[in-house]
Structures are given as structure tokens and as C-alpha cells.
Amino acid sequence: MNVSRETEQRLATYAAMVEKWNPRINLVSASTVSSLRLRHIDDCVQIIDHSGPVSGLWVDLGSGGGFPGIVVAILAADWDLHVTLVESDQRKSAFLRAVLRETGLSRASVISDRIESVPPLNADHLSARALAPLATLLPHVARHMRPDGQAWLMKGQAWRQECEAAKDDWRFDLRAISSRTDPEAAILNITGVSHA
Numbered sequence: 001m002n003v004s005r006e007t008e009q010r011l012a013t014y015a016a017m018v019e020k021w022n023p024r025i026n027l028v029s030a031s032t033v034s035s036l037r038l039r040h041i042d043d044c045v046q047i048i049d050h051s052g053p054v055s056g057l058w059v060d061l062g063s064g065g066g067f068p069g070i071v072v073a074i075l076a077a078d079w080d081l082h083v084t085l086v087e088s089d090q091r092k093s094a095f096l097r098a099v100l101r102e103t104g105l106s107r108a109s110v111i112s113d114r115i116e117s118v119p120p121l122n123a124d125h126l127s128a129r130a131l132a133p134l135a136t137l138l139p140h141v142a143r144h145m146r147p148d149g150q151a152w153l154m155k156g157q158a159w160r161q162e163c164e165a166a167k168d169d170w171r172f173d174l175r176a177i178s179s180r181t182d183p184e185a186a187i188l189n190i191t192g193v194s195h196a
């Protein structure tokens with residue numbers, strides 16, 4: 001993806017903040033800090049490559065250090081899109097708010113609470129990365145995404161088994177997109193979620 005100078009500057013500011021805060025609050029595993037751009041940022045950029053420009057509300061669940069929520073907020077800074085990051089850990093939430101301040105992102109906010117406790121958010125787009133198996137994620141998706149919304153769930157190599165297990169209790173339409181950064185991983189673009 002080609003990005004503007006301003007977007008590149010925001011990504012650089014964000015990366016520098018992750019590196020600075022990581023020893024204190026463990027935002028990404030220490031072994032991946034040196035490859036932050038490829039392992040984490042470029043990994044998340046893929047979502048926007050596939051969603052294209054979108055509008056409305058984007059909700060990122062279990063944002064942690066901001067993957068993919070902050071990356072989406074940076075890439076979408078000029079779109080008519082609000083990004084809401086849901087993160088229960090207070091120190092990580094403080095970090096996410098600091099990133100929004102430092103990068104001047106005004107169309108994004110942080111809800112510092114448990115996903116289960118937050119009133120339904122009615123998201124047009126919803127993302128989650130490394131949060132929970134699909135069968136555990138789908139109740140959150142059903143609660144916080146509009147019936148015609150789209151979920152972008154970033155999954156590791158067990159994604160096929162997770163999909164099979166989730167089908168016992170859930171109906172959904174799935175487009176599995178192979179990850180550019182890890183051939184075993186996939187981005188699950190899920191729509192039409194309902195309880196079986």
C-alpha cells in the first residue's frame with residue numbers, strides 16, 4: 001500500500017512509542033520488537049488493503065498495543081470513519097490514548113473496559129487480532145457488529161479448525177484471505193453472523 005508522507009510519519013511515531021513503552025507494559029513480545037514493522041504493522045495494513053476505504057464506525061476488540069486498531073486509525077485518518085478501540089487493561093489503554101494524542105488522530109477513541117461489559121456498539125466494521133478462538137470471538141462479534149457489518153479477524157495457523165469448531169453454534173459467511181506476512185495465517189472476513 002502506498003501511503004502519504006503524513007501517514008508514514010504517524011506510523012513512525014507509533015512504532016517509536018511501542019518500542020519505548022514495551023519494556024514496561026509488554027505490548028508485543030520482546031522477540032518481535034526488532035521486526036515491528038513487518039511482524040505487526042505491515043501485518044495489520046493488510047486489512048485495509050482488503051477492506052478498501054470505508055466509512056462509519058470501526059471497532060477493534062482487545063486492541064492491546066493497537067494492532068490492528070491504531071494502524072487502521074492511522075491509515076483511515078482522512079476517511080469518514082471513527083475507530084473505537086476496546087481494551088480492558090488500564091495501562092495499555094493509557095498507551096493507546098497517548099498514541100492518539102501524539103499522532104493527532106481525532107477520529108478515534110478508547111473504551112477501557114471489558115468487551116462483555118460495553119453496551120452494543122453497532123459497528124460497521126469490526127476487527128480483532130490474537131484475542132480468542134473464533135467460537136469465543138463470535139458472541140462478541142454478534143454483540144458489537146451491525147447485522148450487515150463486516151468482521152476482519154486475524155487468525156493464526158489453526159484458523160480452519162477454529163472455523164469448524166465455531167460452526168456447531170454459529171452461522172456465518174466466510175471469506176478466508178491468506179496472510180501476506182505468514183502463509184499459514186489468514187484474515188477471516190466474516191459477515192452474516194447469527195446463532196445456530
Ligand SMILES: C[S@@+](CC[C@H](N)C(=O)[O-])C[C@H]1O[C@@H](n2cnc3c(N)ncnc32)[C@H](O)[C@@H]1O
Nearest residue numbers: 062063064067087088089113114115129130131
Ligand atoms: C494477546 S493480546 C493481543 C493484542 C493485539 N490485538 C495484538 O494483536 O497485538 C489480547 C488483548 O486483549 C485484551 N483483552 C482480553 N480479553 C479482553 C476482554 N474481555 N475485554 C477487553 N479486552 C480484553 C488484553 O488485555 C490484551 O491486551
